[in-house]
Amino acid sequence: SAVISQKPSRDxxxxxxxxxxxxxxDSQVTMMFWYRQQPGQSLTLIATANQGSEATYxxxxxxxxxxxxxxxxxxxxxxVSNMSPEDSSxxxxxxxxxxxxxxxxxGTRLTVL
Amino acid sequence: xxxxxQHNHHVILSEAASLELGCNYSYGGTVNLFxxxxxxxxxxxxxxxxxxxxxxxKGIKGFEAEFIKSKFSFNLRKPSVQWSDTAxxxxxxxxxxxxxxxxxxxxxxxxxx
Numbered sequence: 001s002a003v004i005s006q007k008p009s010r011d012x013x014x015x016x017x018x019x020x021x022x023x024x025x026d027s028q029v030t031m032m033f034w035y036r037q038q039p040g041q042s043l044t045l046i047a048t049a050n051q052g053s054e055a056t057y058x059x060x061x062x063x064x065x066x067x068x069x070x071x072x073x074x075x076x077x078x079x080v081s082n083m084s085p086e087d088s089s090x091x092x093x094x095x096x097x098x099x100x101x102x103x104x105x106x107g108t109r110l111t112v113l
Numbered sequence: 114x115x116x117x118x119q120h121n122h123h124v125i126l127s128e129a130a131s132l133e134l135g136c137n138y139s140y141g142g143t144v145n146l147f148x149x150x151x152x153x154x155x156x157x158x159x160x161x162x163x164x165x166x167x168x169x170x171k172g173i174k175g176f177e178a179e180f181i182k183s184k185f186s187f188n189l190r191k192p193s194v195q196w197s198d199t200a201x202x203x204x205x206x207x208x209x210x211x212x213x214x215x216x217x218x219x220x221x222x223x224x225x226x
Contacts, residue, residue, distance in 0.1 A: 033213070042218045042219045043203070043216040044216075094214075100145060100207075102207075102214055104156055
């Protein structure tokens with residue numbers, strides 16, 4: 001199994017600012033993903049973080065708003081830029097390990113005032 | 114495009130009642146199917162998964178699910194629920210090559226003691 005940690009675990013931010021969320025995995029993984037879980041809703045895939053190339057974004061998500069870095073096979077960051085209250089959500093890092101099993105980090109709970 | 118539909122948003126049961134949560138997916142090819150559980154205040158955990166083989170899969174905590182290909186369904190069942198099963202349950206699907214996992218809207222289960 002893969003153990004995933006995220007920093008910060010939660011934050012309260014002011015409108016217009018940016019927050020960078022870090023995701024660290026305890027083993028090298030090819031596939032890393034960023035999801036968002038808005039209050040009372042299901043998980044929505046934001047993007048696939050690709051090592052050595054630009055992230056692949058899902059419909060409705062753009063790089064300017066959610067820039068992603070993936071410098072190596074164990075680490076990725078997601079930045080939520082120019083935040084508004086609508087960005088209040090839980091942001092989850094996820095990886096696919098051996099046997100195609102998907103693992104999720106504990107999430108970062110973001111509140112934007 | 115892939116999609117996942119969960120039939121019930123909220124389910125309330127008494128302890129010892131039987132549980133069945135419906136899940137249907139839309140995808141033309143081979144899929145991997147999952148059920149995840151999210152207990153209050155905790156992060157997602159995998160309950161069970163289907164990749165191939167026996168369409169009746171058994172997971173943790175007495176849960177099982179049956180893949181019916183002709184109906185594009187993957188319903189979750191448990192013969193006798195407990196108060197500790199109170200949680201939100203997510204059905205999810207990905208394709209074996211892409212790993213991009215799509216989640217259903219979730220079903221909130223409340224078990225009365």
